[in-house]
Amino acid sequence: MTQATAASTTTIALLHLAPRPGEIEANRGALEQAVRRAAAHGARLIVTPELAVSGYGFRDLIGTDWIAAGQPALFAWAGALARESKASLVLGTPEADPEDGKLFNSMVLFAPDGSVVGRHRKVNALRVGSESWSTPGDRTSVFTIEGIGRLGFFVCADMYSPRLVDETAVQGVDLLLSSAAWAPGLHGPNGEWERASAKTGRPVLVCNRTGKDVLDFDEAQSVAAVDGAIAFSHASPEPRIALVDWTTNTHRLTNWRITGAA
Template sequence: MTDAIAASTRTIALLHLAPRPGEIAANRHSIEQGARQAAARDARLVVTPELAVSGYGFRDLIGTGWIAEGQADLFAWAGALARDIGATLVLGTPEATSDALFNSMIVFAPDGRLTGRHRKINALRVGSESWSTPGDRPTVIAVDGIGRVGFFVCADMYSPRLVDETAAQGIDLLLSSAAWAPGLHGPSGEWERASSTTGRPVLVCNRTGCDALDFDAACSVAAVSGAIAFSHAFPQPGLALVDWAPDARRLANWRVETVPRA
């Protein structure tokens, strides 16, 4: 990386956490720990995994009534956290409207405002995700200091059409939160393909730990030009940091730190 590019880089933090199903307070504590650790490394964008607030298999343990009941408090907490760390926070959480529940990424700006959301489109209608309603549109959000970001949740990357429709809105970077374990239905080239067809880097914030599945070998990755450029998988929760040069649309200098378990 040249000196000019290095001077204009922004650090992006992927919180490779181990959310516990149904343990909302513990998961919030883990997110806050990771976000503050990321801020100490000058991260400008902090991303959490899919359903980081609730864990993946929460429904059978605590139901879904808490989602709407606690949403105002949750969003107030997340906004305050984003403001405290001075960074954009992408929160993976169940989301409630007056008539539906969604598997969402909620975006909070550095001043604490809720500035956008992406609702998982390729949501499973059986098993651990059967509580959620599929989203109905691609999402691109302008993120302070980062650029125009296309948002995906996990299996949304299965769909070349969704990738194309997102890219058509004009993007600098593709970003996915995930709870995507390797195995029979695990990732199989979707991230690499998206980086190749769009000509833009793909960052994936995956998770670890045991939930409805064993996620210990699940990878958080950066895909560039059709190949995996960086990857991290480890049973211990971690903080993956990567430098992003917005003007050059280039990722570099991947490094990982451990994060204490909640």
């Protein structure tokens, strides 16, 4: 008789924050507090919203020259934060390619040792308005994170595209993960997360944001979509941390709870 494989559970933290457009130092301070708080609750994967470092509408306030100039220091800071928290950290930030200088709306993955082990550059980047500074990425991204499995990465509207969902899923994923700055309303989310979970048969976790920026995000939701339906969700005008447990061998999300971000 063989014993059943013991369940392995890891806590994931979604930092439902309120990045201020153009206020880099204030945003970094809020991120530091939230990451430390999430780590104190046992999180081993910590995810930030889209453009958590800069806020969404930063370009018209501070331009873009700071992105490349400040990137080495920013990545060193984020790597140190990952080492301190002993967690994998997914940071939503503008990113400059060191070879050609192109700018991207990115999710950058830092390992618990502080190294950069992956990045996803938003494919469905808007070419007008507040995102006109960014170059669209040209590929899907799947990374293996210890204790969790293979994760497909999306930035906000990437999840809108069935093609990107399909191209990610065929690489063999256990979980789909999205950083977002997606407010409700006329162009708000309309079943994309539920559809992706139903089509792939894998849960979808979305780290959205709150606060005022170029849009009002106070009612924007961070969610877990499972089997075509929203299983958990959170929205609040105040920054919060959503914690959820992930069981690797059964691919289940359970025990959703909310705590303060500072």
